[in-house]
Amino acid sequence: MKSFLPLNWGVEAASRIARGRIWPAKNTTGPIRTLEIYRYDPDAENGPHLDTYSIDQDDCGPMVLDALVKIKNEIDPTLTFRRSCREGVCGSCSMNIGGRNWLACTQAMDDIDGPIRIFPLSHMRVVKDLVIDQSHLFDQHKLIQPWLQMEGPEPERERLQSPEERAELDGFYECILCFSCTGGCPSYWWNGDRYLGPAVLLNAYRWLIDSRDEATGKRLDDLEDPFRLYRCHTIMNCTKTCPKGLEPAKAIAKIKAMLVARQQ
Amino acid sequence: MKKKQRSPRPLAPDLQTYRPTLTMTMSIVHRATGIALYIGFIGMAAWLAALAAGPRPYEVMRQVLGSWAGLPILIAFTWAILHHAFGGIRHLIWDLSIAHTYPWREYLTRATLVASLLCASLFWIALFWTGGRPS
Amino acid sequence: MKSMRSGLARARGLGAAGSGTETFWRQRVTSALGLPLVAGLLIVFWKLAGADYASARLLIANPVVAVLMVMVIVNFAVHMRLGAQVVIEDYVHRPVLKPLLLMINTGTAYSAAIVAALAVIRIAAFG
Secondary structure (H helix, E strand, O other): OOOOOOOOOOOOOHHHOOEEEOOOOOOOOOOOOEEEEOOOOOOOOOOOEEEEEEEHHHHHHOOOHHHHHHHHHOOOOOOOOOOOOOOOOOOOOOOEEOOEEEEEEOEEEEOOOOOOEEOOOOOOOEOOOEEOOHHHHHHHHHHHOOOOOOOOOOOOOOOOOOOOHHHOOOOOOOOOOHHHHHHHHHHHHHHOOOOOOOHHHHHHHHHHHHOOOHHHHHHHHHHHHOOOOOOOOOOOHHHHHHOOOOOOHHHHHHHHHHHHHHHO | OOOOOOOOOOOOOOOOOOOOOOOHHHHHHHHHHHHHHHHHHOOOEEEEHHHHHOHHHHHHHHHHHHHOOHHHHHHHHHHHHHHHHHHHHHHHHOOOOOOOOOHHHHHHHHHHHHHHHHHHHHHHHHHHHHOOOOO | OOOOOOHHHHHHHHOOOOOOHHHHHHHHHHHHHHHHEEEEEEEHHHOOOOOHHHHHHHHHHHHHHHHHHHHHHHHHHHHHHHHHHHHOOOHOOOOOOOHHHHHHHHHHHHHHHHHHHHHHHHHHHHO
């Protein structure tokens, strides 16, 4: 099953996706790979549409990002997407590829059968093509105050942490803020204006358990809310779609456990 | 010159393009069985009220449940309550931060479906076997 | 209407409500306690299969069954009210409709529970 619903099922007029242009393959000798890519130009008259591109697989790198760069260089220079490190550390190129959110730079084309369908990160407002508006995501990240908070004067030397205390952070500090998980969370789809989403909550947990931080109670106060935190229904899409192999659902479960613990 | 009116930013598709995951599907089923059981609870209240009211109302209730539609509904409710209970166990386990990692979360999710189908089938097979009939 | 409000102000909204954990915890308590109750209810259901009026009354009037039924009713009513509340909050965002549905939910769940509990008590206490 490809998805629960047909492509434009229940979609508002401005977001409906039309059939777009089919770009013919150029100078190909090797096997052809087809990509269907979501296109939207805010300055054009028409709305979103799905363009079809064909590329020579032998003349392209193995990852989806390689194909996007190749298309932009050789076929259609107007194709717009975010990318930077091309090796899974910057988090820029997250998008919906073959039905799940992942980084284009670490998604091998060989792991996808048939035409590769690429959409912007699920349920996000689209600025242009595969570029989404991230401002609300980063405002929510700012809300949890993702920095070390200690009272008193700046110390002379670094703030100490035992190796065991440092190990507590493993699996929670590595987030690159690509928001694949947040874009894959149905709860965020329905209540993203108030629900903080898995990525931000994972980061919140990372600061909650930092042994050096002195604001734990206040941080918990900020999360004690039916919508900010408790919209998580452990659907697990976040953990499945994390390109870094992190477990946001576990972090959220641990935040809930902390909140329960301080009441008993 | 009139300035071009910008249309609102389109929303990227979600359920229309997201490949269904087992845990997401079971989450939906958990919710659906929960809502069904809500209705079932009202039905149970009506049944108890009929029983308390006397033989006549009880007989009406018995005929409704014993009709051609009653049996499948009763079987469906048996499965729904078992599935919701096993799904509840899964959620309690996840709340303890256990079995989040692949493949355990998938095994656990599959196990709830298998267990509910198995238990509901066993219940009804055994019930018919021992000669009991739904009221 | 385009809002001139800052993004951070929108993200913070009305601030943290300072509640939610108690609801979450109550839902887990009723879910854990509900597990043995489901088993008990299925046994009662089994015994009731095909029962005529007299034997059904006799079964519900049994003190153990009656106590079990009242526990089922109270536990399930609390659990399902909270569950339906979450569903309403998830999908309904219209200002008047949402609080209205939340009220209807509370009323329905507790009314059904009171009717069911009184029926059991009447059968158990007055034969």
